[in-house]
Amino acid sequence: MIVFASTLPEHSNDGYVAAAYIVFFALILIYVTIMSIRLGRVERKVRELSAQEREHPEGTRKEREVV
């Protein structure tokens, strides 16, 4: 790969190319971060729900019967 690196030029437009790629990867990174925060929230809710289910098994059973 380094052998082929000779195709990299010394060019005045390097900054624009770098900016385009950085913007793209930054956007994806921001999106993935938001996704992981939301996923963390869902996981917390699952834990809360499981804990509540363990604490009130009777209430849960009654609700199931009603449904």
Place this chain on the structure above:
Amino acid sequence: MRSPSLRALSISTVAAFCVALSLVFFYAPIEAEEGFLQKIFYLHVPLAIVTLSGFVIGGLMAIAHLRTRDQRWDLRSYVVIHMSLILGVAVLVTGSIWARASWGHWWVWNEPTLVSFLIVFLLYATYQPLRFAIEDPERQARYASVFAITAGAFVPLNFIAVRLSASFVHPRVLGSSSNLPGPMMLTFLVSLGAMALLFATLCSYELAAKRTRILLKARSRILGFQ
């Protein structure tokens, strides 16, 4: 949520991007007219193709929803359009960066390709407000599907209209007049494949997250915790 198929998809996306970036910067030759700046097109054009395809796919999924009344199709259509909108932002930004470097302007209003993409983007930007303005879930899904089909049909028509228009200031990567040399075409196709994989991965994660939230909500209701 973290299924083996999702993990495999994520790993193949990362691998595809590594290969694509290596080809872009170490293999593809420098274009004679644009110079190094042309490297933006290996990002910008696949992004635009995947985004516009996403809008059309969203419309096709909406058709499947209206035909079958299966809510899963509506969810898929929503996720695909949502993801296309996010990638659409990247298309506009990378395109503007290229325009600034090449034309000296961030935006050119008399360029049909740019303006038509902006129109499509703004059209789809109204999808979510329209969707969430309706409270009844069934009506929401139905109206959103009608919107997705109408807008999805507009995308190829818009594309054809732009292609038929007289001005060809915007460079063409693919088409009858384009003769990309082999290494450039290979790099472009690998970049396109990597972008398509990224789109599929992000859509899969978003779908899995949405399904989990729906299941969680339903379970909370059943257990009487909400």
